[in-house]
Amino acid sequence: MTTSDTSVLAPLADVDPADLARLHAGLEAAADRAGQLDIAYTTFDSPVGPLLLAATETGLLRVAYEIEGHDRVLETISARISPRILRAPKRLEGAMRELDEYFAGRRTTFDVPLDLGLSAGFRQLVQRQLAHIAYGHTQSYGQVAAAVGNPKAVRAVGTACARNPLPVVLPCHRVLKADGSLGGYAGGPATKAILLELESAA
């Protein structure tokens, strides 16, 4: 390629980040109006680290801890649901407000609409069941298995909890091992302990 002197174009090289931010915000609104914002997401700063929040038009689709890798989580959503994804906080306002209240100890249940499109079958059945474990209470994996009518499926319940696409909101942190020990957690055992502590203190 020839190297030509393009310095006369230099005034166009500088693009003010504020202009790009304003255009991005306009695109978020226009895409939503056009019904083509399949996934809106934002990052929410919580006491257990930044949480990725992603929602379809139906409802909240995913809550992800930082250690899950937010970029990787978005790539999975892109492959499984749709790549029409924008950072667009507006759709997440309700979820952010409820999470704020939850972490402040002022909310014990979540009311935002959910989209369980990232799970199916038995796992989704288990994840739905989690919503029935009351704030401040815990159950064992075996109790959850019994509650969904399959008392022998203890390991499958463990997997369903580990793959919960909506941690915190669907409280898999309230499910412990039969001996009362914490068991695993997508956000790490320390995070699980923090959430249980928060709920017992409130």
Added chain:
Amino acid sequence: MKTGKPPFEGVVAEHSATVLRVCRAVLGVDEADDAWSETFLAAMRAYPDLPADANLQAWLVTIAHRKAIDVTRARQRRALPVENVPEVATTVPAPGDQDDELWHALKALPDKQRHAVAYHHLGGLAYNEVAEILGGTTDAARRAAADGMKALRTSLMGSKGATR
């Protein structure tokens, strides 16, 4: 499971500034925002069906070209009832304002030269890709970009004695 494609947010983040530069070169700062918005909205609509190995930048610049033409036509339709308004009278550049000086020089170019300059030098497209957008041969696209750059240099620096 569908084949993986990066989230569209990444496409916007990577190409946002380039598309804005191209739109500004073709349309000027005032109308560039509309073309940028229409470009990314249309791109987002079509994105799921785009082949995974597509050249995203060339694809976006091609859409931007079509949207810039739409914006120009819309302006001409709005302008129709008012005849013979001299264009220069509405946007006299502030003395020493480089952006405006450059835009006036760009606006004075034949469309093909302005487009070729924008898509090659600002959009980063190869001349054969520019030719696909504008029609004609790769050589013609290269010539249009070279003639356009020469005219820009002459009009922006010529008065100060620069000879090239």
